[in-house]
Amino acid sequence: MNETYTKELIENYKNPKRFGKMETPDLTGRAVNDLCGDELTLYVKNEEGKVTDIMFDGRGCAICIGSMSLIIEELMDRNIYDLLKIQEDTILDKIGMKKDSPRVRCATLSIEAIKNLK
Amino acid sequence: MNIKSQFPIFNNNKGLIYLDSASTTQKPEAVIDSIVQQYSNNNSNVHRGLYKIAYKTDTKWVEAHSIVAKYINAKSYKEVFFTKNSTEGLNWIANTVSLSPDDVVVISEMEHHSNVLPWMKVSKEKGVILEKIKVSEEGTLDLSHLKELVSKYGNRMKVVSVLHQSNVLGTVNNVEEIVKVAKTVGALTVIDAAQSIAHMEIDVQKIGCDVLVFSSHKIYGPSGIGVVYCKEELLNSFEPWLRGGEMVKSVEEDNILYNDLPWKFEAGTPAIEAGIGLGIALKWFEKSVEELGGWSEFKRKEKALTTLLVDGLKEIEGIKLVGGEIEREGIVSFNIDGIHPHDISSLLDENGICVRAGYHCVQPLHQKLGLNGSTRVSLGIYNTKEDIEETIKQLKKVVNIFRK
Numbered sequence: 001m002n003e004t005y006t007k008e009l010i011e012n013y014k015n016p017k018r019f020g021k022m023e024t025p026d027l028t029g030r031a032v033n034d035l036c037g038d039e040l041t042l043y044v045k046n047e048e049g050k051v052t053d054i055m056f057d058g059r060g061c062a063i064c065i066g067s068m069s070l071i072i073e074e075l076m077d078r079n080i081y082d083l084l085k086i087q088e089d090t091i092l093d094k095i096g097m098k099k100d101s102p103r104v105r106c107a108t109l110s111i112e113a114i115k116n117l118k
Numbered sequence: 119m120n121i122k123s124q125f126p127i128f129n130n131n132k133g134l135i136y137l138d139s140a141s142t143t144q145k146p147e148a149v150i151d152s153i154v155q156q157y158s159n160n161n162s163n164v165h166r167g168l169y170k171i172a173y174k175t176d177t178k179w180v181e182a183h184s185i186v187a188k189y190i191n192a193k194s195y196k197e198v199f200f201t202k203n204s205t206e207g208l209n210w211i212a213n214t215v216s217l218s219p220d221d222v223v224v225i226s227e228m229e230h231h232s233n234v235l236p237w238m239k240v241s242k243e244k245g246v247i248l249e250k251i252k253v254s255e256e257g258t259l260d261l262s263h264l265k266e267l268v269s270k271y272g273n274r275m276k277v278v279s280v281l282h283q284s285n286v287l288g289t290v291n292n293v294e295e296i297v298k299v300a301k302t303v304g305a306l307t308v309i310d311a312a313q314s315i316a317h318m319e320i321d322v323q324k325i326g327c328d329v330l331v332f333s334s335h336k337i338y339g340p341s342g343i344g345v346v347y348c349k350e351e352l353l354n355s356f357e358p359w360l361r362g363g364e365m366v367k368s369v370e371e372d373n374i375l376y377n378d379l380p381w382k383f384e385a386g387t388p389a390i391e392a393g394i395g396l397g398i399a400l401k402w403f404e405k406s407v408e409e410l411g412g413w414s415e416f417k418r419k420e421k422a423l424t425t426l427l428v429d430g431l432k433e434i435e436g437i438k439l440v441g442g443e444i445e446r447e448g449i450v451s452f453n454i455d456g457i458h459p460h461d462i463s464s465l466l467d468e469n470g471i472c473v474r475a476g477y478h479c480v481q482p483l484h485q486k487l488g489l490n491g492s493t494r495v496s497l498g499i500y501n502t503k504e505d506i507e508e509t510i511k512q513l514k515k516v517v518n519i520f521r522k
């Protein structure tokens with residue numbers, strides 16, 4: 001678990017990238033962890049199927065917020081339909097979390113928010 | 119006397135610091151052994167067999183009820199029946215007491231979900247008004263509000279159901295006073311002793327309540343068994359909620375003859391080994407308290423550990439305890455600025471320290487206090503000064519990870 005709480009993750013939690021509410025998004029994706037009430041909302045501007053701007057807000061633990069922040073830059077300029085196919089492994093590999101960690105849901109909430117974009 | 123060495127979990131998990139006893143307590147060897155013995159030597163059903171091992175099991179089952187009755191000073195074992203847990207006990211009374219539209223049920227703003235949801239259901243189904251005794255910003259129950267409710271509703275107030283010790287704040291409510299006030303309008307009084315049972319002497323006659331519930335697993339006994347205490351005359355007047363085997367003597371066309379008290383309220387095959395184990399647990403606990411120097415010494419030690427914990431926590435930058443300057447007994451909840459309870463709990467777990475994070479099944483109180491959950495440290499009989507000191511030390515390291 002300590003491997004997960006890297007300086008980079010904590011930095012992304014304290015100062016998350018692209019954090020805030022987007023006023024007129026074309027797509028939003030929301031995900032809630034029923035276990036703890038943590039939640040993320042992703043906002044996307046879309047031009048001809050491509051992500052031209054992206055932001056998120058919500059509240060959660062370091063793993064939840066840090067994970068979203070850590071992958072959000074990679075989502076820019078991507079094809080929306082490709083994005084919807086994103087796998088949970090993407091984030092777990094990135095933050096070095098094993099699939100059987102009790103905190104998997106905290107990390108994959110970011111993926112769920114992406115998959116819920118509509 | 120070394121208490122910790124009597125708990126196999128600490129031998130099997132070297133260095134484990136268990137600070138989540140409010141959730142469930144660890145089990146002493148005596149209790150674990152009793153479960154193995156019951157299955158190995160006497161396994162059979164209760165109230166059914168005519169052979170020797172069944173007779174032994176039956177005797178132990180009745181004896182467990184007697185031990186519980188004596189432990190909480192009920193008049194006899196007839197006033198004690200076993201359930202799955204406190205939750206089932208509270209559901210039982212909510213579904214048993216007779217209520218009509220516009221009757222009033224009073225709970226409080228600090229209740230565990232298990233003393234909220236059953237009454238919400240009854241309130242919705244029967245048109246009963248559900249009122250909540252206010253909790254102050256400090257975290258204490260506002261008894262003057264209860265008195266206002268009594269004046270407002272008079273004898274329309276049919277039930278007052280409150281917890282004895284808060285599993286979030288750690289405070290103990292003055293249940294004797296609450297019962298006294300409720301009795302001025304003849305309300306049925308229900309006490310949720312899920313937390314208090316392992317932290318203080320419980321005397322149902324002194325409290326004066328009609329009903330009291332607790333769970334075996336929170337007082338060093340097996341899980342899967344709970345206790346309802348209820349005055350005998352009430353039990354005689356109540357229809358059983360659950361129906362089936364064990365709770366009847368004979369079933370003819372239109373004529374059901376219920377079993378004697380308390381078996382009338384124990385339908386179906388119970389968690390036999392757990393019920394017997396609860397008796398063993400209470401005996402073990404009573405003896406341990408005695409060896410520690412009696413209840414006053416037990417409470418003094420627990421208070422000293424709680425104070426050590428509170429003082430240690432207060433040294434941490436950005437800490438905010440749940441509740442103000444209140445009398446906490448072995449349970450302390452807190453938040454640290456900018457650090458989520460789940461991160462605190464995960465990082466402490468790295469060092470073998472178990473604490474609870476989240477709402478602790480008390481979302482309404484957290485919402486009232488404007489909190490998105492908290493981290494909770496709760497003590498058991500096995501916790502030591504070293505446990506607390508190590509926890510504070512590790513907690514400071516956790517904070518450093520986030521502050522750097």
Ligand SMILES: Cc1ncc(COP(=O)(O)O)c(C=O)c1O
Pocket residue numbers: 140141203204205206230232233281283284285310312313333479
């Ligand atoms: C005050 C209180 N009431 C009720 C319960 C429910 O106990 P159980 O889950 O054993 O039914 C708890 C358990 O956390 C509690 O703390």
